[in-house]
Amino acid sequence: MRRLFFLLILLSPCSLFAEDGSQLWLRYTPVDKHMVQQRTISLQAKDQTAQLAKQELEKYWRGSSISLRLDKKIKKLRDGYQIKGDGTGVEVVAAKPAGLLYAAYHLLRLQETETDIEHLDIEEIPDYDIRILNHWDNLDRTVERGYAGYSLWKWDELPKQLSPRYEQYARANASIGINATVLNNVNASPQILTADYLEKVKALADVFRKYGIKVYLSANFSSPKVLDGLSDSDPLRKEVQDWWKAKVKEIYQHIPDFGGFLVKANSEGQPGPQDYGRTHADGANMLADALKPYGGLVMWRAFVYNPTEEDRAKQAYQEFVPLDGEFRDNVIIQIKNGPVDFQPREPFTPLFGAMKNTAQMIEFQITQEYLGFSNHLAYLAPLFKEALDADTYSEGKGSTVARVTDGSIFKGKRTAISAVANIGEDMNWTGHHFAQANWYAFGRLAWNHQLSSEDIANEWIRQTFTNAANFVTPVRQLMMDSREAVVDYMMPLGLHHIFAFDHHYGPEPWGDRKGGRPDWMPWYYHNADTIGLGFDRTATGSNAVSQYYPPLDSIYGNMASCPENLLLWFHHVPWTHTMKSGRTLWAELCVHYDRGVQCVRTFQKTWDKLEPYVDTQRFKEVQSKLKIQAKDAVWWKDACLLYFQTFSKMPIPYELERPTHELEELKKIKLNMKQHN
Incomplete structure (x- = not known):
């Protein structure tokens, strides 16, 4: 009986033993000593990120020998890499250490999905410079719109105690090309900017750094008044400007590679420059000026709406378009994919492409605030693709949201893409095993927005569960059907x-x-x-259709031509x-x-x-x-x-x-x- 039991284990398509999902899509099996002796992983650079790439390959790569090489002259690669292999060996070249790490995970992905790893001719360059997760985590460790337990960040234990999950989190993000994270809620507590908390933030930044991940913070616009008793937080007052300059200097003393600030202002009761009769540009530029000497960035959210007689869907466009061209070059306007609020289906926000002289980035929501929390299976790559592939017509046909934001139409210094994380303290990270696929899909699309939803699902299934075709095919179809079902x-x-x-x-x-x-x-x-x-958002209703470029304004505005999946949005x-x-x-x-x-x-x-x-x-x-x-x-x-x-x-x-x-x-x-x- 005992021999039969072990025989059944060997013949089963998968292990009979339980898995808790904590390994995500990184279920690599270490190679045995014999394999280690058969191949070499060579690297000259001493950089810790490059060394990490070598370590991952030494531990898990089952193919031929690999040479890892840094060549700073190939600037066109940015964070990307080149991989060439002919069966006798593999050469990996990158301009930056992070590129070698991303290449290592690319090779392991090919291996784990049982793709050809002998004949390789690959060049990968990320579509966006900054690929960032926004954590809506509060300092009491609750997570706004979070459905996977408490926050990963154990503020009471930091900076002295470091949870092993911090490094696991960074590794998972690096494996899909995510290179930045906002640690705290956009409804931000000013306390995150105090000296005590900056020490805690530094501890996390030190863990994340070797995985190529920069830390950003959500900033409360009233912090000068709340923390240090200034009479107000008016962005045009020198005392307020000096306060932020001093605070930014303090942050960079702790975290030399600090990314910058994410700001939600004058929306849903949050403080902002309008409290003092100033504009969004006034507020964003004050912070941008403070960050500029250090290379920092301001991500200023366009999610603004207040009680008004106007259609809520029109408000972001009305507030921001008149400010086009007034923002500093280290400000990016962060715009939700739809004009209302992360709905199961929305048209794209007409603000995309409407500000031709202002950098724009898209904000998705991975956490399923409006799609059944962590109880419903909803694969969101089709939703992400629907928005990215939508044609704005801002510069004629083919001006997709992706091209408007990735720098290929409007040239900006830095490009970015973001999503609200669905990650918490649950053992499986996301509350639902299939919700891991949405974290994975965002990272893959942030790297390459031309990937198909089907291909991303295929990768994720094969790495997370099994390569067995009898499993992969029906589960991939289930995933592809799931968003539309919701x-x-x-x-x-x-x-x-x-x-x-x-x-x-x-x-x-x-x-x-x-x-x-x-x-x-x-x-x-x-x-x-x-x-x-x-x-009714037609010309006889709220006229929200007028915010879209031709021919979309007339297509959406006519009941006969409006896509039926958006019919009740516009009519x-x-x-x-x-x-x-x-x-x-x-x-x-x-x-x-x-x-x-x-x-x-x-x-x-x-x-x-x-x-x-x-x-x-x-x-x-x-x-x-x-x-x-x-x-x-x-x-x-x-x-x-x-x-x-x-x-x-x-x-x-x-x-x-x-x-x-x-x-x-x-x-x-x-x-x-x-x-x-």
């Missing part, structure tokens, strides 16, 4: 922001919470009435409107909600069949999450259709699944998930 059972056809008021998890299209302003209420966005559904559509399918809007809405539910149920079936290929722990944990997702999908479908039916007065098509809830019962559901907006 859109279908939550907010199809351009519906948006109909979440519960305080937690953004469940449906609450009725939006009957008291005390909230209109643009926090679902009815503000869906505008359901007896005539139809959707937000108030009659319930009886005939869709391309021949169905009425109401029937089409019902079909989409039902399709989302059915799709998630196929995920359950697909996953259950794959049990032989997955270790027990991860199989059961994913299975449990899929059960929650299937129940939540029905909750969403029933809540939205039963509520909208009170306006349409039309029956749910009889061939579709019947609701299993009563509307009044659904309205009573109140989840205890207190989060800040």
Whole structure:
């Protein structure tokens, strides 16, 4: 029996033993002593990052000998590298030490995905200079919009105690080309800039440095007033300017390679230059001037909205376009991918390309604030690609968001791309094993935005689980279907922001919470009435379409030409409107909600069949999450259709699944998930 047991282990497509997901996609197996004796990894440079590249290859590379070489003259490579191999050996060349490290992980990725590692002719140059994660982590270790446990950063223990996860975090980021991190929440506490905390930040920066990662901090604009009792934080007052110059000097004394500041100002109650009658440019430029001598950067967020009669989707454009050309050259405007707030589907923000004399960067959200938290499987590479590949027409056809931001159309000193992290203290890092794929996908697209969602999923699956085709093929399809399934059972056809008021998890299209302003209420966005559904952003409505370049303004502004997946974003559509399918809007809405539910149920079936290929722990944990997702999908479908039916007065098509809830019962559901907006 004992021999049979071990034979079964050897024959199984995967280990029968449990894995907790803590190794992410870095499940390398160390090579044996015989292999080490068969090949060499040579390197002349003594730089610690270059040495790290050598160490990773010495420990895990199973191919032929490798020569690692630095050549600073090949400046075009930037952080990139060249890899050439003919079966007898591999030569890796980079202009910077980090390039050698990225090349090492590229080789290991090829090896782990069972790709040809003998015949190599590769040149990789990253599309963006700065590839950065934004952590919305608070100093009390809570994480705003975080669904994977407490923050990784154990502030009470720093700087003396260093968790081993700090280095694991840095290694994971380096393996996918991420080279920067913002440690704290954009709703920033001024305390992060005190001497005590800067010592703690230094300790983290010292760990991250050898992995090529720079540290940035979110800065509270009122820090001079709060920390040192200045009468105000007016950016045009010399005393305030001097305070920031002294603070920046102090930071660089601790952290010589400090990256700079991320700032959320005059949005959702956060302080900013407008408090003193100044502009965003005034505030950003003050910080930029303080950082300039050290090469530091200001990432100034364009997520601004305040109570107004105007359409919330228009506000960032209205505030920032008039300031084009007024920002210093070490300021980048950080713009969310959509004009409202990280919805399951949005059109791209029209601000992209509208500021031709100002550097712009895109901000994605990896953490699933609006896509089921860490309970729902939603592979977000298709969402990221949808935004990056969107054509702004700002410089004619082909002016995609990616090209507008990567420096290929508008030449800037530095380019950047960012995303709000989904990382926490959970053993599997992200709360859901498949949510790791979104961290991975962001890093890969930040390096090369032309990669396909399918190829990224393929890489991640093979490294994270197994290379077995009977596993890879169905799981890749499941992942590729998942984002659209979430859109279908939550907010199809351009519906948006109909979440519960305080937690953004469940449906609450009725939006009957008291005390909230209109643009926090679902009815503000869906505008359901007896005539139809959707937000009129045409010329006869809010005219948000006018912020898009031709021909998009007319395409979006015409109900006949507007893409149906954005129809209710731009139009108030009659319930009886005939869709391309021949169905009425109401029937089409019902079909989409039902399709989302059915799709998630196929995920359950697909996953259950794959049990032989997955270790027990991860199989059961994913299975449990899929059960929650299937129940939540029905909750969403029933809540939205039963509520909208009170306006349409039309029956749910009889061939579709019947609701299993009563509307009044659904309205009573109140989840205890207190989060800040």
